[in-house]
Every structure is written in structure tokens, then in C-alpha cells.
Amino acid sequence: MTMILSVAVVAALGLGLGWLLGLASQWLGATIDPVVERLTEALPGSQCGQCGYPGCGQAAIALSKGEAPVTLCPPGGRVVAEKLAEILGTTFDPGNLPDRGPLLARVRTDSCIGCSRCIKSCPTDAILGATKQLHVVLEEACIGCGACAEVCPTGGIDLEGIPVTLRNWRWHKPGVGHA
Amino acid sequence: MKEYLLLLLGTALVNNVILVRFLGLCPFLGVSGKLETALGMGLATTFVLTLTSGATWVVEHVLLQPLDMMHLRILTYILVIAAVVQFTEMAIQKASPVLHHTLGIYLPLITTNCAVLGTALLNLQQDNSLIQSLLYGAGSALGFTLVILLFAGLRERIALANVPAAFAGTPIALITAGLLSLAFMGFAGLPVR
Incomplete structure (x- = not known):
């Protein structure tokens, strides 16, 4: 009897707390935009700062908001620009991509x-x-x-x-x- | 009122969790390298400690004692602490992603911070009421934050000092912690429990 009650108490407490946390995550949950995640993966990740943002993460956020062009990444060049455009569902004009190397x-x-x-x-x-x-x-x-x-x-x-x-x-x- | 103030003072200074009870030494040594992260850790622990002190009191007096399930105490306390820590982590991630990043692994590790479980068990040992428990938790957390801040400040200065090679790094930090603990012994003379 004690055993069953013990299991029931811990299970009820666990379920209750889990439910409360679930509710809290809906309120507070820091939603990481899946688009930003994919953009960050597509960028080189070398944090070189040539795009004018402190790092690739910030550049990805700016890209997702449409504040930066997909051609922002000089080290990535054309390949990265194409990938970024694909993720964002836009097209880009390869003509204005200055391919001048580092x-x-x-x-x-x-x-x-x-x-x-x-x-x-x-x-x-x-x-x-x-x-x-x-x-x-x-x-x-x-x-x-x-x-x-x-x-x-x-x-x-x-x-x-x-x-x-x-x-x-x-x-x-x-x-x-x-x- | 005076009684509550003395309780707060007593737990923060006289029975300081870190330097007198020697609880929560992992974050004390792990996150005290920089003043800013130490403050963040102190605030996060303050939040968790105060909340868990209240929550464990409720669990003890509403669930465990009426059902005569006292043997589940540590298990359920850890469960409650883990839930509160998870909640704190969500709140910090939402409020300040930068702080969330700097605290890193030490944030989920508040779950296993023995100061948190220790305070909950000490509350029980001293037969505190709900308000007393909350104050006891808040006092312990204030003491924790104070000491971790003092220690972080000391370590920032030691980092610039010319320390003999054999003592550089952790050894000198441990010696400093010992001296700080000796200094806190002085508070034992205060007329509070």
C-alpha cells in the first residue's frame, strides 16, 4: 500500500510540475526561429564581421527580418548567397555580388x-x-x-x-x- | 518585524551558506571569475532559493506529512527544485539571452546546488513556518550572492597580482576563500542566531 501511494505521490507531483512548466514555456518560452537556425547553419560561422554585424548569429537574425541582403557575406560568396536566398524564398541578382575575394x-x-x-x-x-x-x-x-x-x-x-x-x-x- | 529582520540577517551573515555551512561551493568557485557573471548567478540562485524554500514547505506540509510519506522527502524536494530551476532558466533565456549564454552550464546545475536542498532541509529541521521559510531562503540567497560577489571582486584583483607559480589559479582562490571564511567567523559574535 505504501509503495503504491509513494509511486502515486511522486507521479502526481511530476505530472503536476511538468504541466505547470509546459504552461510556463508557452508564456515565457524563448522561441528560436527555425528560419534563423537554418540561416545560421548556412553562414560560414567564422564570425569574421565583414558583413558589418558582430557575428554570424546576428547576421542571420538581420537576414530573417529582411534588414540585410542575402549577398551580405563576402567570404561565403555566391554559394552562400544562393543558399540564403533558397531558405528565405527570395531570388537575388548575382550581378551585384562583388566577387573580389578576401x-x-x-x-x-x-x-x-x-x-x-x-x-x-x-x-x-x-x-x-x-x-x-x-x-x-x-x-x-x-x-x-x-x-x-x-x-x-x-x-x-x-x-x-x-x-x-x-x-x-x-x-x-x-x-x-x-x- | 524585528524577529524577521534578525532571521534574515542571521542567515545571510552569521550562518552564511557558503562560508559557515560550506554549502554551494561548486558555483562559488566556478562562476566567481568575473563580477558580472557572479552577480547574474547570485540573482538566479536568489530567485531559485527563495521560491524553492516556499515550494518545499508547501510540499512537505500539504502532501508529505498528511500522507505520512516522509521517506519521499529528498526525492520530491529535488523534483520541485528541478522544476523551479527549469522555470528560472526559461525566464532568463527570455529576459536576457546574453546572461543565459554566460551562465551556461552553471544555470541548470543550480538543481544540484547543495545550498538549495540544504536550505530546504534546514528549514524543516528548524520547524519554520511558511513566512519564516521564505525569509530563511531569501536570507541564505542574499548571503550567497554577497559572498560570491565579494569573492569575484577579490579574484578579479588576484588575476592581476603577481602570484607565485605554485599558487596561481585555483590554489590561491582556495586560500582566499579560507581567509574570507575566517573573516565571516567574526559575525558569530552578533547577537542573532
């Missing part, structure tokens, strides 16, 4: 006055230098976001493609033609 910031040595503003604006600490000293961009850390070029008072920072060297030269992809 960019790097570069300090022009004759324009740099050593004001160190670009150092403070860099999200990845990729610029090295001190006040009244020539600054230099660390290529390994630069994500090509262009924040430094915006704040530079002399316009002395260029965004350039990565120069082709013997180390990174590759055959062109078949069917794409010469980029």
Missing part, C-alpha cells in the same frame, strides 16, 4: 601620420604601431572590414585584394573563367 587593409607609408586612430577602431587588433610611429597591418589578423579606412584622417588606408604570390597562386576554377 580583402586586406594596407597602410600607405607616405600618408600615415601616426595618429593611432585606426588602431583603436580595429575590431581584431590587427594594426600595430604607436603614436607618431608608422602603423602596419598584420595580414594574419586583418578581416578586411574597412573600419580603419573610415576613420583614417588622411585617407591613407587602402583595402586591397591579397596579392598573388608563388605561395598562394592557384589554377582558376573550371567554368568560372578568369576572375
